Amino acid sequence: MRALPVRIDAVLVQAAIAAALSFAHLHDLALAAGQDGWKAWAYPVSVDLLLVAAWRRLRSGEAKAAGWCWFIVALTASLGANVATAGLLDLNAVPDWLRILVAGWPAIAFLGGTLLAHGAIADSSAAECESAAGPVASEAPSPAPELTAAAPQSAPPSTPQVPPALVTLARKVADEHRARTGTPIDTSTLRARLGVPLPLAEAISAQLS
Structure with a gap:
């Protein structure tokens, strides 16, 4: 079998390099802020996952305000780490406010991820409810203008003649009302x-009683 040629996409290579650099900067900043061991590696994963979740929300086209909000939060955390580790910050003497931000990031990321995930579930549940309510609404008896128009025009207004088809439809509506309300x-x-x-409704009611 002939091997397929491997094509290297320059854009994907560039994206992989940028992701690796950003990942390393977030790890170095977390480590400098006192988050050692596996915790320092978990910070860049948390930031990247929040970025992906927010981007997926933006791509879905639903609740874009929440998607943009958390996308900007995660992007700020990523860019902040890149700038802080570029020599503008002494990683051997991290200020207290930055330590507080790093220590509080897990709670922020958890809140953002939970809101994005539950927001998607709520949106899909609402869509399912709307689609389920559609057939029920369509099954409700609708006015029959063609049957109403079929009533003879020569009949006296006080005693209109009722077409049999309209009586059948009215009986179905009455039975449904009795089954639903008991009256x-x-x-x-x-x-x-x-x-x-x-007048026509009164004539129909007289025939149903």
């Missing part, structure tokens, strides 16, 4: 559900 449907409710004039 017979009244004329005003029947009129609202069918979208018919009041």
